[in-house]
Amino acid sequence: MIGGSVARRYARALLAIGQEEGHPRRILEEAERFKGLVAETPLLREMMEAAHINRRDKKAALEASLRADGLLPSTRNFLFLLVDKGRMNLLSPIVSELRRLIEQMEGIERVEVSVPFPLTGTQRDLLQSALERETGKKVLLEEKVDPDVLGGMVVKVGSTVYDGSARAQIQRIRETLEKG
16 A cells, blocks of 8 residues: 555645645646546656656646646645656546545545435435534535335445444345344
C-alpha cells in the first residue's frame, strides 16, 4: 500500500497549499478536471504514465493539454511535479484523497446507499435529512441501484454498514429460527 501512503502525502501537501492560498476547493476541481481529461484521452494517459518517455516530452504534452485551461499556478505546478517525480500514475488516488480531506474539513460525509430501484426525490430528501441528523454533518448521497438488495436498503457511512435489506432481515429471521 505504498502508493496509498504516497497519494495521502501529496494530497495533504496540496490541501495545505490550497488552504494557504485560500482556494482548496478550486484546486480540487482543477485536479479533477485534469484527471477527467486524462481518463478521456488514452494517448495522454499512456504518455503521462510511460516510463520510456522522457520528462521533457511529458511536460510538453502536459503544457499543450493545459494551455487553454486557465489553471491556478499551484495546480499547474502540482501536475508538473507529478511528471518530474514519475508519479502521474497516482493522480487518481491523490485527487480522491484530496476530495476526502476537503470534505472532511468542510463537515461533509459521503454516504453510499444501495437500493433495488432508484429513490424518489422525497425518499432521497427524507433519507438525507435523517442521515444528517444522525451524523451531524452535511450528507452527500451516492445512490447505487443494486437488484440484489431485493428490498430495503444498504447504507454505508464511512466504514460502517447498515444493512436494512430484505435479504439481511430474512437471514436474521433464519438465524433466530435455527437457534430455536
